[in-house]
Amino acid sequence: MTDCLKRVTTEQGVLSLWRGNTAGVVRCFPNHALNFALRDLYRNLLLKDVDRRKEFWRFAMGRFTVHYSSTTENMGMVSRFETNADIKHLLEDSSIFRY
Numbered sequence: 001m002t003d004c005l006k007r008v009t010t011e012q013g014v015l016s017l018w019r020g021n022t023a024g025v026v027r028c029f030p031n032h033a034l035n036f037a038l039r040d041l042y043r044n045l046l047l048k049d050v051d052r053r054k055e056f057w058r059f060a061m062g063r064f065t066v067h068y069s070s071t072t073e074n075m076g077m078v079s080r081f082e083t084n085a086d087i088k089h090l091l092e093d094s095s096i097f098r099y
Contacts, residue, residue, distance in 0.1 A: 042066040 008016055043066050052059040 038069070039066060042069050 005017075046066055047059065047062045050059050050062055
């Protein structure tokens with residue numbers, strides 16, 4: 001493995017290790033952005049007046065609910081975007097539908 005990494009970096013440069021990762025970054029970026037935004041939104045809605053030291057169990061369940069809600073809503077939104085992008089790509093670039 002190290003021999004492969006050394007050879008690729010000497011022959012093609014360090015940036016060649018990044019090649020092909022742009023699509024992954026483009027797919028992950030909306031996921032993380034929505035996750036942060038939704039987590040802050042739900043935290044403000046559910047944990048606004050909760051003192052973590054006095055009401056520990058309410059705080060813990062609120063944190064769990066915030067995490068679960070933001071994650072499931074985020075997965076639903078991002079998977080819808082990815083499905084639409086995949087269908088568009090399939091219809092435009094695939095030779096399956098061309099006669």
